Amino acid sequence: MGLNGDELDEQLRLFAHEVGDVDPVTVMGLGSRGGAPGGPGVRTVRAPAGIGWVQPAEMTIRCGAGTPVDDVDDVLAEHGQCIAFPPGGTIGGALAVGRSGVRRLGWGPIRDTLLQTRYVSAAGDLVKAGGPTVKNVSGFDLCRLLVGSHGTLGFLGDVILRTRPRPVNQQWFRSDRDPWAVLGDLYRPTSVLWDGATTWALLDGHPADVVERAASAGMEPTDGPPALPEAARWSLPAAELAVLRDHEPGTFVAEIGVGIVHHTGPAPTRVADATVVDLHDRIKAEFDPTGRLNPGVAVLPGA
Amino acid sequence: MRLTTRRRSRVAPESTLVEALRQRLRPDQVRSGATELHLYRHDASNLAGRAEVVCFAESADDVRAVVEVANEHGVPFVPRGSGTGLAGGAVPPDGAIVISTTKMDRIISVDPLNRVAWVEPGVLNLDLSTRIAHLGVHFAPDPSSQQTCSIGGNVANNSGGPHCLADGVTSAHVLAVEAVLADGSVTVLGGVDPEPDGYDLRGAFVGSEGMFGVATKVCVKLTENPVDVATMLLDFGDVADGAQLVSDIIAAGIVPAAVEMMDQLCLRAVEAFIHAGLPVDQAAALLIEVTGLPHDVAAQVAEIRRLAVARSVGGVRVAADDEERALLWKGRKSAFGAIANIKPNYYLHDTVVPRHRLPDVLEQVYEIAERHELLVLNVFHAGDGNLHPLLVYDATEPGVTERVHAAGHEIVRASVAAGGVLSGEHGIGLEKRDLMPLMFSDVDLAAQAALRRAFDPAGLANPDKVLPSPAGCGDRHTVASAADGVWV
Numbered sequence A: 001m002g003l004n005g006d007e008l009d010e011q012l013r014l015f016a017h018e019v020g021d022v023d024p025v026t027v028m029g030l031g032s033r034g035g036a037p038g039g040p041g042v043r044t045v046r047a048p049a050g051i052g053w054v055q056p057a058e059m060t061i062r063c064g065a066g067t068p069v070d071d072v073d074d075v076l077a078e079h080g081q082c083i084a085f086p087p088g089g090t091i092g093g094a095l096a097v098g099r100s101g102v103r104r105l106g107w108g109p110i111r112d113t114l115l116q117t118r119y120v121s122a123a124g125d126l127v128k129a130g131g132p133t134v135k136n137v138s139g140f141d142l143c144r145l146l147v148g149s150h151g152t153l154g155f156l157g158d159v160i161l162r163t164r165p166r167p168v169n170q171q172w173f174r175s176d177r178d179p180w181a182v183l184g185d186l187y188r189p190t191s192v193l194w195d196g197a198t199t200w201a202l203l204d205g206h207p208a209d210v211v212e213r214a215a216s217a218g219m220e221p222t223d224g225p226p227a228l229p230e231a232a233r234w235s236l237p238a239a240e241l242a243v244l245r246d247h248e249p250g251t252f253v254a255e256i257g258v259g260i261v262h263h264t265g266p267a268p269t270r271v272a273d274a275t276v277v278d279l280h281d282r283i284k285a286e287f288d289p290t291g292r293l294n295p296g297v298a299v300l301p302g303a
Numbered sequence B: 001m002r003l004t005t006r007r008r009s010r011v012a013p014e015s016t017l018v019e020a021l022r023q024r025l026r027p028d029q030v031r032s033g034a035t036e037l038h039l040y041r042h043d044a045s046n047l048a049g050r051a052e053v054v055c056f057a058e059s060a061d062d063v064r065a066v067v068e069v070a071n072e073h074g075v076p077f078v079p080r081g082s083g084t085g086l087a088g089g090a091v092p093p094d095g096a097i098v099i100s101t102t103k104m105d106r107i108i109s110v111d112p113l114n115r116v117a118w119v120e121p122g123v124l125n126l127d128l129s130t131r132i133a134h135l136g137v138h139f140a141p142d143p144s145s146q147q148t149c150s151i152g153g154n155v156a157n158n159s160g161g162p163h164c165l166a167d168g169v170t171s172a173h174v175l176a177v178e179a180v181l182a183d184g185s186v187t188v189l190g191g192v193d194p195e196p197d198g199y200d201l202r203g204a205f206v207g208s209e210g211m212f213g214v215a216t217k218v219c220v221k222l223t224e225n226p227v228d229v230a231t232m233l234l235d236f237g238d239v240a241d242g243a244q245l246v247s248d249i250i251a252a253g254i255v256p257a258a259v260e261m262m263d264q265l266c267l268r269a270v271e272a273f274i275h276a277g278l279p280v281d282q283a284a285a286l287l288i289e290v291t292g293l294p295h296d297v298a299a300q301v302a303e304i305r306r307l308a309v310a311r312s313v314g315g316v317r318v319a320a321d322d323e324e325r326a327l328l329w330k331g332r333k334s335a336f337g338a339i340a341n342i343k344p345n346y347y348l349h350d351t352v353v354p355r356h357r358l359p360d361v362l363e364q365v366y367e368i369a370e371r372h373e374l375l376v377l378n379v380f381h382a383g384d385g386n387l388h389p390l391l392v393y394d395a396t397e398p399g400v401t402e403r404v405h406a407a408g409h410e411i412v413r414a415s416v417a418a419g420g421v422l423s424g425e426h427g428i429g430l431e432k433r434d435l436m437p438l439m440f441s442d443v444d445l446a447a448q449a450a451l452r453r454a455f456d457p458a459g460l461a462n463p464d465k466v467l468p469s470p471a472g473c474g475d476r477h478t479v480a481s482a483a484d485g486v487w488v
Helices: A005-019 A069-077 A091-097 A142-146 A179-185 A207-216 A238-246 A274-287 B002-010 B014-024 B034-039 B060-073 B125-131 B151-157 B201-205 B239-251 B264-274 B294-310 B322-333 B335-341 B355-371 B400-417 B433-438 B442-455
Strands: A025-027 A043-045 A051-055 A060-064 A114-120 A126-130 A155-162 A170-175 A191-194 A199-204 A220-222 A232-235 A252-255 A260-263 B051-056 B077-080 B096-100 B107-111 B116-119 B174-181 B186-190 B213-221 B228-236 B258-263 B284-292 B313-318 B345-348 B375-380 B389-393
Touching (some): A005 A060, A005 A114, A051 A069, A069 A091, A114 A142, A126 B442, A142 B201, A142 B442, A170 A207, A179 A191, A207 B294, A274 B442, B014 B051, B060 B174, B151 B213, B174 B201, B228 B294, B228 B322, B239 B258, B239 B355, B264 B284, B264 B322, B294 B313, B335 B389, B355 B389, B355 B400, B389 B400
Parallel strands (some): B077 B096
Antiparallel strands (some): A060 A155, A114 A126, A114 A155, A170 A199, A191 A199, A191 A252, A252 A260, B258 B284
């Protein structure tokens, strides 16, 4: 799975050539997040796969966007590091969708991990966004714009990601205490989940700290988090999760302190603000004037 | 750039523009006197422009009114916070309206449990953390100017600071921004919920240096105050040993809250200023802070000591109490004030290099300064590889300003050549606008220009910053250098 820099560069050039500058085109990863939109007359391309380098002392990794997330995780594990990505699928797919995993409370959102990318534009050009260092404010932040853009502004070719130390010691705990009381008692927990009856928390750090902190919050060790309902994914302001007190326990798992709800019921409908819709249309028109990238994908469902 | 020419030719006589603004705002909010215009012609950089009028907004409605008038008159506008920017981002192009948000300084709401707060852009960075300290939370980005810089300015520049090593820069701490866009429309970008629909317009707006609109409310993420803190000062006989230790620590899986470096010249200047017992005879010192729960902090301090011994550390001083910790941090954060004891003027640079390149790039920085017969002090965010070479000089010396600029450009080039970037936290503004091609190709820059056009098709929001002008366009707004700037 390793590639040297020149090989990755060459694959990027080929990828750009394949995307080209005419006709509708879609990009495919492992299909684990819904897959490419496809449709008649839409060509499918795949981004380069492979790891260019790992720089543990920089806490960065460079890889093709088509690299499986689990491969990146395996390689980083050898260096005692990891990335704040949910498991499965490809790196590019996870970034294009922009959904974080259940460790977001402690590890931060996936959108903060992308330092630099070279993406293929609608004109078939390789375009660099961002820079290779963790700290960088050189120019406008196209990386943030691309994360969660579902491949409608450009196709990610390669990426440089920020890694983080892999927890040496971590443990899930559970309790029937109120989740906000637990959140208030724990110091910077990695995750706090609640299904209306039980609260789970993931703690990492020095074993003695983890044990002491969990005990002070009245929690017992448990094997792992609950299974997450997959029917719908809600996004609410964290303070509004209290509305779930009226929902049947067990029909949802909420990420306390974050606002994501994995629910068996459909998510509330949201209506996009007209100014935001205009801005989306202008951005899309600037980046993909003919609408050839991932045609038919609605990035703003409420529009 | 023809747009610019048309715009300038259509600029209304001053009295008409000012009169129009006074019809929308109270007269005392609209200032066009010589004193105000002189004051607002520059920020904390060494660059200056010429504002036509300065408006002190007190609400989003005020900002919208000014932006509408700007559009009606075809006049550019420049949002401005505290004016502490070092890259000329708030320098007005010739004839612009300056929109000051300093009077929009309310903390609107704080939710300490879910760790979010809505604030107005004029709230000062440190004021926010101080006023919510009793709730056990703080705003993590902490630029060295945090006593005077504003949250709105932090958003515009995606500001960093010492504690961004572990916690990330401003973008990671902004959930949503209410903004008046360049055409006067008002909307919320991003959301308090974790996954707002659509493109990450919040992320695009943060760091856009006032070129995408004016932030009028900011929803910030708050960070829980640490339970335990250890602040260490480690000194070295060789700068390279200290720089190398930074990589050793990170590679060992420790991400301290902050890792700051001061070289000997800086240590001496600061010691003369604050008398903290700093190791003035050593080549460099690292200020390292680790935070967390007690066992974790103790284990990290022990590991850092072990790694430091392997890098020939001289002394290791661990602050015994909050008072000593505050003194050590005062040394770091007052470094720039202390410089006045050496020479009357200084020019502060801001580049980032990969951590493992710190030793050799630092060596190049010293060599460049020596070749240009300049003194250089280094005080910087070593953990992030974020260099802040400080060229100190006496501006009355003939030819020195040219040497300062030449040396500065060489430092930036050396950093980018080492795999680094143009700016870690000050931004591009006017200062580094024409250096952008060092990092980005024409195609890369065209994509950034496209994003700017989407936010501001008419190009009225803080024009002529960040993006270099295409070759051949010579009609950009006039921005004159200041002979009497604070930093030069």
